[in-house]
Amino acid sequence: MDFSAGVRASRLVAARGFTLIELMIVVALVAILAAVAMPMYSQYMAKSQARAASADLVALSLVLENRFQKTLVYPTYANALVPRTVAAREGSMQTDFSAWVPTQGELFDYRVTSDSTTYTLTATRKSGACTLSLDANNVRNAASACPALGAW
Numbered sequence: 001m002d003f004s005a006g007v008r009a010s011r012l013v014a015a016r017g018f019t020l021i022e023l024m025i026v027v028a029l030v031a032i033l034a035a036v037a038m039p040m041y042s043q044y045m046a047k048s049q050a051r052a053a054s055a056d057l058v059a060l061s062l063v064l065e066n067r068f069q070k071t072l073v074y075p076t077y078a079n080a081l082v083p084r085t086v087a088a089r090e091g092s093m094q095t096d097f098s099a100w101v102p103t104q105g106e107l108f109d110y111r112v113t114s115d116s117t118t119y120t121l122t123a124t125r126k127s128g129a130c131t132l133s134l135d136a137n138n139v140r141n142a143a144s145a146c147p148a149l150g151a152w
Contacts, residue, residue, distance in 0.1 A: 050125075050146045054132050054134075057122075057123050063100045064119055064121075064136075066099075074117065082100075082110045082112055108124060108125055111124070120135045129143055130142070130146040
């Protein structure tokens with residue numbers, strides 16, 4: 001048996017792996033992709049959460065409009081925080097908002113300011129400056145901090 005043939009065969013087996021440089025290049029590429037993808041994903045999530053909060057405001061306005069259709073007046077609240085669970089609501093809030101449960105209650109605070117003829121609803125993000133509002137005339141506003149919503 002030829003000794004040199006065995007050495008050549010072992011070198012071929014050893015040459016099949018990756019070098020350290022190749023691995024470092026792959027790690028650098030993955031890091032660059034992650035650095036680009038994470039901010040895009042965060043922006044996507046913030047935008048979708050703000051859209052869901054705007055849908056929550058519309059649903060809350062439907063509850064108030066339903067109450068108006070039954071009694072011909074809106075309930076009176078002065079910047080009242082609407083609890084996100086039915087169990088946490090007390091008194092007239094229990095009956096006024098029993099049909100409404102927000103999808104983004106963990107991320108947004110919902111407030112209602114109303115008198116017998118009009119109302120304004122606001123959703124304010126708990127962390128950040130995103131504020132959405134909706135009034136009885138269906139005027140919709142969003143703070144500039146809300147991602148790409150404008151006058152939703």
